[in-house]
Amino acid sequence: xxxxxxxxxxxxxxxxxxxxxxxxxxQPRYETFIKKGELIFKETQKQLNNIKEINIDNSKKKITxxxxxxxxxxxxxxxxxKAKNETVRKNLIQITELRFFEKKTEQxxxxxxxxxxxxxxxxxxxxxxxxxxxxxxxxIEFVLGKKKKNGVxxxxxxxxxxxxxxxxxxxSSVEQDWLExxxxxxxxxxxxxxxxxxxxxxxxxxxxKDDKNENLLIDGLTKEQLPKxxxxxxxxxxxxxxxxxxDVFERKNIIDKEVITKINFELFNGSNIxxxxxxxxxxxxxxxxxDDQSALKLxxxxxxxxxxxxxxxxxxxxxxxxxxDTKLKDLLVED
Numbered sequence: 001x002x003x004x005x006x007x008x009x010x011x012x013x014x015x016x017x018x019x020x021x022x023x024x025x026x027q028p029r030y031e032t033f034i035k036k037g038e039l040i041f042k043e044t045q046k047q048l049n050n051i052k053e054i055n056i057d058n059s060k061k062k063i064t065x066x067x068x069x070x071x072x073x074x075x076x077x078x079x080x081x082k083a084k085n086e087t088v089r090k091n092l093i094q095i096t097e098l099r100f101f102e103k104k105t106e107q108x109x110x111x112x113x114x115x116x117x118x119x120x121x122x123x124x125x126x127x128x129x130x131x132x133x134x135x136x137x138x139x140i141e142f143v144l145g146k147k148k149k150n151g152v153x154x155x156x157x158x159x160x161x162x163x164x165x166x167x168x169x170x171x172s173s174v175e176q177d178w179l180e181x182x183x184x185x186x187x188x189x190x191x192x193x194x195x196x197x198x199x200x201x202x203x204x205x206x207x208x209k210d211d212k213n214e215n216l217l218i219d220g221l222t223k224e225q226l227p228k229x230x231x232x233x234x235x236x237x238x239x240x241x242x243x244x245x246x247d248v249f250e251r252k253n254i255i256d257k258e259v260i261t262k263i264n265f266e267l268f269n270g271s272n273i274x275x276x277x278x279x280x281x282x283x284x285x286x287x288x289x290x291d292d293q294s295a296l297k298l299x300x301x302x303x304x305x306x307x308x309x310x311x312x313x314x315x316x317x318x319x320x321x322x323x324x325d326t327k328l329k330d331l332l333v334e335d
Contacts, residue, residue: 038100040154040165041140044131045096051139053132054088058124058173065178079250082180082307094169095131095140101151101166108160114153115145116162127173128157143299144171159245168262179248183288183306183314184273184298186240186265189213193266194236196326199259203327207233213268218331226333233331240265240273245314251287254280254313263324271297277324284321286314 039045056063064076065083073083104114111117111126118126131140145153151165172178194207194216207216216233218225227233258279265273271294276287289310290298298304306312316324 034103035197036100037166037169039096040098040100040163043097044140047133047139048092048096050133051092051131052134053131054092055128055132055138056173057128057173058126058131059119059121059128060124061173061175063175063178075175078175078179078248081248081312082305083178084180087178091171092131094167095129096151098154098165098169099166100163102164104153104162104164106160106162111145111155111162114162116143116153116155117141124173127171144169151158176247180305181244181246182242183245183309184243184304184306186243186267186273186298186303187235188237188241190232190267190269190303191216191237191265192268194239195262195264195266196236196324197262197264198327203329205328205331207236209237218328221332228333230308236323236326239263239320242307243320244317246247246317247315249313251311251313254285260284261324267294267297269297269301270294277321284316285319286316288312288314 049050052067054063054065056065061076065073065088066076066080067073073085073088074080075083105111115125118128125146129140129142129144129146130138133139141157143155143157145155145162147168148164153164153166155162169178179275192209195204196206197204206219207245208219209215210217214265215230216237217230218227221227259276260279261277261300263275263277267273272291273294274289278285278287287310289305295304295309
């Protein structure tokens with residue numbers, strides 16, 4: 001081989017090696033730039049208090065949660081009903097603690113196996129999570145997929161790579177998981193009097209607490225009417241204790257046409273709670289009204305968990321409805 005050819009061969013080899021090395025350097029290789037255990041959204045920890053909007057979209061339904069000026073969270077997608085601050089905070093912290101654990105597929109055809117195929121998913125299991133700060137700037141956007149024992153699958157937008165994380169994340173696409181579902185929590189010892197009016201007046205009755213503030217006694221019984229026991233009516237005093245709804249709508253959107261019963265509470269502090277229970281679409285719903293003075297007293301005692309309770313209609317659980325549906329005859333000894 002001539003010196004000229006040998007020099008040319010050496011030059012060509014060096015050139016090809018250089019080109020290959022440059023190509024190697026410019027490839028978006030996560031093995032080089034991302035280390036196992038590295039925080040995925042490390043900059044978000046500093047921005048937690050500035051987050052103002054959270055969107056969860058599973059291509060079937062979109063949930064939007066907004067923070068107001070009082071730093072409380074509300075469900076924009078649910079007529080601005082109050083959300084659980086602690087649940088929102090927990091999920092945001094979970095996001096900031098997610099870490100890269102294991103790189104997965106880059107093949108789009110395999111995304112569905114990890115529930116990362118948003119927006120093509122038909123089952124709603126793949127969710128797009130988008131978070132904005134108080135300047136309406138998008139600071140986080142990723143697709144959330146299947147849960148594993150100690151992590152979740154995620155994929156950042158405009159990134160083909162999928163990852164299994166270390167650290168869990170809920171980000172439920174069920175509205176009830178975010179809503180503050182507790183309405184009232186009235187202690188039994190605070191109840192002075194209860195009035196239950198059914199559509200059939202013969203089934204209606206009232207109860208008054210005894211002098212020892214122990215038992216609720218049935219008012220106006222005749223000599224022939226005997227209660228099954230002195231304790232028989234006490235369970236009714238817990239109707240507004242830990243009262244939780246199954247669903248909620250703005251009251252103006254639901255008409256209480258088929259009224260079943262009305263149950264009213266008078267408390268020892270002078271507060272009054274009025275409610276109407278009605279049937280709609282095979283479900284039982286309740287409207288609750290509280291005057292302003294009573295509401296202030298309940299708020300002071302932390303017995304109420306709702307803003308503007310008169311604006312809402314709540315779906316009642318079957319357990320609570322069965323309590324309210326109690327008839328006078330249910331409390332008396334049978335003839």
